[in-house]
Amino acid sequence: MLEFISHSKVPVWGEMDILVVGAGSAGCLAALAASQQRKYRVMLVERYGFPGGTSTQMLDTFYGFYTPGDSPKKIVGGLPDTIVNELNKTGDIFLRPNTYGAGTGVNYNPERLKLVWDQQIMAAGIQFLLHTTLVDVSLEESGQTSCIFWNKGGFFKVKAKRVIDASGDADFCHLAGFSYEIAGELEPAQSMTTTFRMSHVDLDKYKAAGGNAMLKEKMKTAVERGHPLPRKEGSVHEMCQTGCVSTVAVKVGDLSALKPEELTQAEIEGRKQAFIYERFFRAEIPGYESASIIGLSHQIGVRETRRVYGEVRLSKEDCLAGHMPEDRILLCGAPMEDHRKGKDGEDETAWQYIPGQGVYGVSYGTIVPKNSERSWVVGRCFSATHDAHASCRSMAQTMAMGQAAGLAAALSLEHDTAAAQVDHRLLQDQLLRLGAVLEIPTPLADTRRDGWGSLL
Numbered sequence: 001m002l003e004f005i006s007h008s009k010v011p012v013w014g015e016m017d018i019l020v021v022g023a024g025s026a027g028c029l030a031a032l033a034a035s036q037q038r039k040y041r042v043m044l045v046e047r048y049g050f051p052g053g054t055s056t057q058m059l060d061t062f063y064g065f066y067t068p069g070d071s072p073k074k075i076v077g078g079l080p081d082t083i084v085n086e087l088n089k090t091g092d093i094f095l096r097p098n099t100y101g102a103g104t105g106v107n108y109n110p111e112r113l114k115l116v117w118d119q120q121i122m123a124a125g126i127q128f129l130l131h132t133t134l135v136d137v138s139l140e141e142s143g144q145t146s147c148i149f150w151n152k153g154g155f156f157k158v159k160a161k162r163v164i165d166a167s168g169d170a171d172f173c174h175l176a177g178f179s180y181e182i183a184g185e186l187e188p189a190q191s192m193t194t195t196f197r198m199s200h201v202d203l204d205k206y207k208a209a210g211g212n213a214m215l216k217e218k219m220k221t222a223v224e225r226g227h228p229l230p231r232k233e234g235s236v237h238e239m240c241q242t243g244c245v246s247t248v249a250v251k252v253g254d255l256s257a258l259k260p261e262e263l264t265q266a267e268i269e270g271r272k273q274a275f276i277y278e279r280f281f282r283a284e285i286p287g288y289e290s291a292s293i294i295g296l297s298h299q300i301g302v303r304e305t306r307r308v309y310g311e312v313r314l315s316k317e318d319c320l321a322g323h324m325p326e327d328r329i330l331l332c333g334a335p336m337e338d339h340r341k342g343k344d345g346e347d348e349t350a351w352q353y354i355p356g357q358g359v360y361g362v363s364y365g366t367i368v369p370k371n372s373e374r375s376w377v378v379g380r381c382f383s384a385t386h387d388a389h390a391s392c393r394s395m396a397q398t399m400a401m402g403q404a405a406g407l408a409a410a411l412s413l414e415h416d417t418a419a420a421q422v423d424h425r426l427l428q429d430q431l432l433r434l435g436a437v438l439e440i441p442t443p444l445a446d447t448r449r450d451g452w453g454s455l456l
């Protein structure tokens, strides 16, 4: 608890059954799932002016719906599908293979996605508050959790029977006293990335000149001849908007996103790197002669900070063994994708694939903070080791975690049980009714450009 805030003097804004902190892909799904029955008062609070978190702040591709390789299976379903279906209605998606083989991604228009999140949240009757940041937490004698927020109106508190931490940085768990690991403490943390979007790229010319393979080669030779490019690799892909590309290439390491001075430094460095790439692309890459940056990510992309210790901790061994725990709430087939320095000190990215069937299940206990009675933790701060997190942090999986937590919170209210005591069979029944995937499906998914929703 923050000592300078006198909790008794902070006005009460209202009481909620289920409060979700953070409207990223995990938080939006948690709120939508929690309000499925239209039985509980559900509130979703977000510090920025739009929903989506990383999905709309910096990205444009959902990974994790499909397994990688030549026999793709669709392994996430339910409410996450409804988001993609909405985008599909207006022609705002296409499927594309991942440059480095992490499986087919669902490429979307991130600006349209903000609208879709808004519409889904409002249609579900969720109390939605933007530009509002969680700053403190205390436990009330009544058993409710009191969450103190700050916005331009001042400080206020919301009393909630159940809380889902979807803040990405585990702000709620940190303030409520749950234990966690900070990325970088035990193992090197994943680096941060400012993504950027460029317009006026002649993609036909780019492809005719060799496309991504040509780009990789040119970046490599440029670095070797002493060009100030930050690194030799990076992912460039077309967007839904004609002639526009999105680039994930900037790499800022060895700074903590939890320390504001370091995060400031990271933002400045990320922007600097983005414009070095712009200069390089325009000068050296066929098709980019008239291109320019039209948008930097809303903030630098943060891959990991706090990872909460849960009732269960997903480990590298679980992933590599294709472990299917009985109480699984979602499936994942993404490789461990590690963005950090290699042994030779080079800043590149390493992939380690899931062997065998290429899929593992994620236990319900990974979204329940250890010793938690009434809270859950979802998305990039869920309970996993560094390596396991590097596999299970794609947005299809973070949405699936949110879906499970929202249903679990509602179940725990219905049966008056603690988070860890929620009957996983009831939870799985509800997940399956919504369309979640808990067994590896047999049919192959159609991963052609317009194949969303079809099987081969």
Ligand SMILES: Cc1cc2nc3c(=O)[nH]c(=O)nc-3n(C[C@H](O)[C@H](O)[C@H](O)COP(=O)(O)OP(=O)(O)OC[C@H]3O[C@@H](n4cnc5c(N)ncnc54)[C@H](O)[C@@H]3O)c2cc1C
Binding pocket: 021, 022, 023, 024, 025, 026, 027, 045, 046, 047, 048, 051, 052, 053, 054, 055, 058, 059, 060, 061, 062, 063, 064, 132, 133, 134, 135, 166, 167, 168, 169, 171, 192, 193, 194, 195, 248, 301, 302, 303, 378, 379, 380, 381, 393, 394, 395, 396, 398
């Ligand atoms: C650079 C980068 C590239 C990536 N590439 C891909 C990709 O191509 N495809 C893919 O599937 N995955 C990708 N990932 C991983 C994936 O995007 C994230 O793991 C996932 O989006 C995390 O979702 P989340 O909901 O847990 O967190 P976030 O999306 O970070 O959402 C957390 C939300 O909580 C809000 N918040 C934070 N603190 C507070 C507070 N105190 N009070 C109120 N609100 C708060 C934030 O503003 C944010 O909206 C990438 C990640 C990064 C950083």
